[in-house]
Amino acid sequence: MNTAAVQERTNYLNESYGLKSWLLTKDHKRIAVLYFITISVFFAMGGVFASLIRTELLTPPGDLVSSETYNKLFTMHGVIMVFFFLIPSVPATMGNFFLPIMIGARDLAFPRINLLSWYLLIVGGALAIFAMVAGGVDTGWTFYTPYSTTYSNSYVIATALGIFVAGFSSILTGLNFIVTVHRMRAPGMTWFRMPLFVWANYATGVIQVLGTPVIAVTLVLVFCERVFHIGIFDPALGGDPVLFQHLFWFYSHPAVYIMVLPAMGVISELVSTFSRKPVFGYGFVAFSSMAIAVIGFLVWGHHLFVSGQSLYAGLVFSFLSYFVAIPSAIKVFNWTATLYKGSISYATPMLYAFGFIGLFTIGGLTGLFVASLGMDVHVTDTYFVIAHFHYVMVGGTIMAYLGGVHYWWPKMTGRMYPEGWAKLSALIVFIGFNLTFFPQFILGYLGMPRRYHAYPDEFQVLHVLSTAGASVLAVGYLMPAIYLFWSLRYGEVAGANPWGAPGLEWQTASPPPTHNFDKIPVVTQEAYDFSKVAGEVIEVG
Amino acid sequence: MGTRLPLFPEQASTISAEVDHLLYFLMAVSIFFTLLIFGAIFYFAIKYRRRSEQELPHSVHTGWTLEIVWSVIPFGLTMIMFGWGASIFFRESRPPDNAMQIYAVGKQWMWKLQHMEGQREINELHIPINRPVKLLMTSEDVIHSFYVPDFRTKQDVVPGRYTTTWFEATKPGKYHLFCAEYCGTNHSGMIGWVYAMEPQKYQEWLNGGAAGSLSAAGGALFEDLACNNCHKPDGNGRGPSLVGVFGSTVKLAGGGTVRADEGYIRESILNPAAKVVEGYMADMPTFQGLITEENVVQLIEYIKSLGPRPGQGQPGQAAPAIAGSIPSNR
Ligand code: HEM
Ligand SMILES: [Cu+2]
Ligand SMILES: [Cu+2]
Numbered sequence: 001m002n003t004a005a006v007q008e009r010t011n012y013l014n015e016s017y018g019l020k021s022w023l024l025t026k027d028h029k030r031i032a033v034l035y036f037i038t039i040s041v042f043f044a045m046g047g048v049f050a051s052l053i054r055t056e057l058l059t060p061p062g063d064l065v066s067s068e069t070y071n072k073l074f075t076m077h078g079v080i081m082v083f084f085f086l087i088p089s090v091p092a093t094m095g096n097f098f099l100p101i102m103i104g105a106r107d108l109a110f111p112r113i114n115l116l117s118w119y120l121l122i123v124g125g126a127l128a129i130f131a132m133v134a135g136g137v138d139t140g141w142t143f144y145t146p147y148s149t150t151y152s153n154s155y156v157i158a159t160a161l162g163i164f165v166a167g168f169s170s171i172l173t174g175l176n177f178i179v180t181v182h183r184m185r186a187p188g189m190t191w192f193r194m195p196l197f198v199w200a201n202y203a204t205g206v207i208q209v210l211g212t213p214v215i216a217v218t219l220v221l222v223f224c225e226r227v228f229h230i231g232i233f234d235p236a237l238g239g240d241p242v243l244f245q246h247l248f249w250f251y252s253h254p255a256v257y258i259m260v261l262p263a264m265g266v267i268s269e270l271v272s273t274f275s276r277k278p279v280f281g282y283g284f285v286a287f288s289s290m291a292i293a294v295i296g297f298l299v300w301g302h303h304l305f306v307s308g309q310s311l312y313a314g315l316v317f318s319f320l321s322y323f324v325a326i327p328s329a330i331k332v333f334n335w336t337a338t339l340y341k342g343s344i345s346y347a348t349p350m351l352y353a354f355g356f357i358g359l360f361t362i363g364g365l366t367g368l369f370v371a372s373l374g375m376d377v378h379v380t381d382t383y384f385v386i387a388h389f390h391y392v393m394v395g396g397t398i399m400a401y402l403g404g405v406h407y408w409w410p411k412m413t414g415r416m417y418p419e420g421w422a423k424l425s426a427l428i429v430f431i432g433f434n435l436t437f438f439p440q441f442i443l444g445y446l447g448m449p450r451r452y453h454a455y456p457d458e459f460q461v462l463h464v465l466s467t468a469g470a471s472v473l474a475v476g477y478l479m480p481a482i483y484l485f486w487s488l489r490y491g492e493v494a495g496a497n498p499w500g501a502p503g504l505e506w507q508t509a510s511p512p513p514t515h516n517f518d519k520i521p522v523v524t525q526e527a528y529d530f531s532k533v534a535g536e537v538i539e540v541g
Numbered sequence: 542m543g544t545r546l547p548l549f550p551e552q553a554s555t556i557s558a559e560v561d562h563l564l565y566f567l568m569a570v571s572i573f574f575t576l577l578i579f580g581a582i583f584y585f586a587i588k589y590r591r592r593s594e595q596e597l598p599h600s601v602h603t604g605w606t607l608e609i610v611w612s613v614i615p616f617g618l619t620m621i622m623f624g625w626g627a628s629i630f631f632r633e634s635r636p637p638d639n640a641m642q643i644y645a646v647g648k649q650w651m652w653k654l655q656h657m658e659g660q661r662e663i664n665e666l667h668i669p670i671n672r673p674v675k676l677l678m679t680s681e682d683v684i685h686s687f688y689v690p691d692f693r694t695k696q697d698v699v700p701g702r703y704t705t706t707w708f709e710a711t712k713p714g715k716y717h718l719f720c721a722e723y724c725g726t727n728h729s730g731m732i733g734w735v736y737a738m739e740p741q742k743y744q745e746w747l748n749g750g751a752a753g754s755l756s757a758a759g760g761a762l763f764e765d766l767a768c769n770n771c772h773k774p775d776g777n778g779r780g781p782s783l784v785g786v787f788g789s790t791v792k793l794a795g796g797g798t799v800r801a802d803e804g805y806i807r808e809s810i811l812n813p814a815a816k817v818v819e820g821y822m823a824d825m826p827t828f829q830g831l832i833t834e835e836n837v838v839q840l841i842e843y844i845k846s847l848g849p850r851p852g853q854g855q856p857g858q859a860a861p862a863i864a865g866s867i868p869s870n871r
Binding site for chain 1: 545546547548549550556559560563564567570571574575578579581582585586589590591592594596597598599600601603607608611612615616619620622623625626627628629630631633634649682683684686688690691693694695696697699700701702704717719720721722723724725726727728729730812829
């Protein structure tokens with residue numbers, strides 16, 4: 001047996017075997033693994049769509065696929081990436097796995113509901129995949145009316161239903177986290193001793209619970225109009241098409257924070273561990289998450305600056321959008337300050353954290369461009385906006401996701417990933433990312449509209465650069481898929497605390513036992529107190 | 542493969558340079574902060590790199606001062622961004638009174654444009670330079686968006702209502718017109734050109750067109766559709782007289798008033814029951830589905846041309862005033 005060292009103890013992986021023991025598990029760690037597998041599949045699907053889109057855009061005329069197909073590709077890319085990858089990404093996987101352990105709990109508050117939320121994601125995903133296989137959907141992930149309700153001849157209902165069901169998965173996860181943080185903290189784990197990852201997921205939970213029902217209702221209204229021709233959004237039926245945009249963005253703006261807040265939580269952990277210092281301005285970082293959760297609900301109208309909403313609504317939404325930028329800036333400054341006089345390691349997760357901070361900075365700063373009314377009129381619905389949100393969601397969230405996966409990989413699997421390959425792939429991801437998306441800022445300012453199957457010649461050079469970048473990026477994403485899989489069997493065996501980190505998750509075995517701790521810990525220190533662990537930094541390091 | 546690599550769009554309208562200046566400011570701030578953050582990360586990462594596995598750095602105390610400094614300074618900068626962007630937006634949202642008006646109708650997947658003088662264009666728009674042009678736009682189906690990058694202007698075109706945009710071209714040329722709001726299969730084919738011309742060239746172009754003015758076409762429709770059975774100039778019909786109604790304030794049954802702009806006239810024709818004039822029965826039939834958005838535009842222009850009500854001043858809404866070209870227009 002080649003895995004002797006790992007298998008000596010019983011842990012959550014070897015406690016029982018067989019498909020049934022996984023599909024009926026109530027263990028948050030196993031459910032997290034189920035989520036990992038599921039969303040990796042979704043990510044791969046979304047990635048294939050993206051590659052096709054980028055290949056089509058190599059040349060100005062629409063020559064690789066038809067316009068119908070192209071429109072379905074970008075719609076399915078968006079739907080899959082947003083609703084089935086980014087929204088569940090960090091919370092459902094690493095949040096599920098580590099939130100209870102980090103606060104010293106044996107599981108989430110509602111283990112069965114946790115399993116139910118995974119099944120809901122599967123059902124929602126199955127509906128969306130059914131829609132794709134049956135013929136696809138072509139409304140864009142934004143489902144603007146009356147196109148989606150009256151004019152589109154594609155599988156809008158099945159897709160909307162899929163998102164509706166997946167929404168409940170998200171609500172239940174959020175609810176579970178909120179209750180767990182309130183009720184299940186170990187003795188001594190006060191609110192201000194919680195790791196910032198927990199704060200971030202808590203704030204996210206609030207958004208999920210308050211925001212997601214709105215998109216659910218909105219999709220029901222789309223359903224009613226499309227199927228029963230009840231006039232809600234289509235002016236031909238007496239409805240108001242812009243009403244849809246208000247409802248949609250009332251959820252979807254906060255949803256961008258569902259996608260990025262947990263990622264910010266990951267970064268706080270990484271920056272602290274790999275500088276061996278508490279996060280600078282802990283309280284500010286914690287409260288900025290809560291501030292984002294609240295203010296995030298007040299800015300949706302910045303997606304409607306040219307929709308015909310009133311001039312004054314535009315002014316108010318622009319003004320408020322700047323308020324939501326400040327807490328994000330505070331986080332970036334505090335992470336950077338954490339490095340000051342630290343003991344900085346260049347392990348792979350830290351490289352991803354550096355990448356996140358840099359790219360999120362650019363993404364956030366360009367958010368300031370699009371929040372400025374006179375500027376947004378020109379760049380809205382162009383590649384500028386595409387670049388902006390890919391900088392935050394791919395440059396931000398996915399960087400943090402990969403950083404977190406590498407960081408906690410030894411804990412989750414008991415094995416180290418191969419450091420050299422991992423560093424190389426982090427570098428490739430960073431380069432590929434910038435090459436893909438930076439030219440899109442220029443394209444957007446030049447006036448290249450988004451969702452265009454064919455485009456004028458003068459945009460070609462920049463599109464070619466972007467496609468070249470996408471190929472590099474694809475390599476960067478494929479590498480971890482391979483070496484992480486490889487490491488499950490051949491990776492070096494990791495000890496309990498390979499990074500010398502103080503979090504509770506590092507005080508239990510790798511992989512953790514089913515009930516997380518042999519004895520519930522009693523917490524006596526602040527978060528990120530390295531004074532107790534530094535001496536025993538050993539093992540793999 | 543195209544070898545041109547433009548990095549900036551042309552500045553072809555009065556607003557272009559203003560938007561570009563705002564861009565330079567935003568870029569300056571962004572480059573400063575990006576360099577600051579990247580620089581700090583590199584500097585710290587090298588200076589404080591881990592030298593031994595046992596190393597335990599001293600913790601650094603968090604001060605309020607720093608936190609306040611790096612919240613307040615960025616906030617101040619963002620307020621400049623807000624104010625600057627808002628002031629440009631104010632200008633973009635308010636067409637000057639002397640703007641000449643053109644109607645635009647978006648439809649899957651083409652742009653239909655109608656000049657007051659009656660010229661109709663598809664996916665092409667001819668305009669004079671140095672003269673504000675206001676577009677009054679609607680859609681026959683889904684939402685589209687009228688976008689001319691070189692003018693830095695964009696406005697969604699929404700079915701069921703009029704939206705407006707305006708611009709003043711500053712140099713003659715041929716500029717891209719894009720649909721910027723995804724509208725279905727051939728969205729990327731919903732493109733065209735704006736031709737900005739010297740005023741006299743524009744006049745020649747106008748004269749080259751054959752069609753009669755919009756209001757004349759509207760007048761003919763008004764009879765064909767038998768509007769005139771109910772709407773008589775002296776008001777002795779089932780409906781009110783439409784003379785001078787445009788730009789006036791209409792009293793509504795059940796209280797309240799409404800300013801009779803293009804949106805109101807359009808609604809009165811397509812959805813008459815929505816707002817009923819005081820003292821009349823709601824017995825005007827709807828023309829929804831019977832006439833196109835272009836017909837509606839013609840009717841509106843006809844009603845506008847009926848001139849001010851006796852004893853009332855000029856209606857407030859700006860009307861085109863190309864010298865001598867539209868005698869019927871007030
Ligand atoms: C830091 C402050 C930020 C500000 C001020 C900001 C502002 C904006 C504005 C005004 C828009 C609308 C642009 C337009 O459609 O013309 C926008 C679009 C968008 N932003 Fe941000 N943003 C910020 C951060 C983020 C973050 C953190 C995320 C995601 C994690 C994000 C994701 C998006 C997405 C997905 C869209 C466009 C969606 C679409 O139209 O398909 N933004 N942002
Ligand atoms: Cu937003
Ligand atoms: Cu379009």
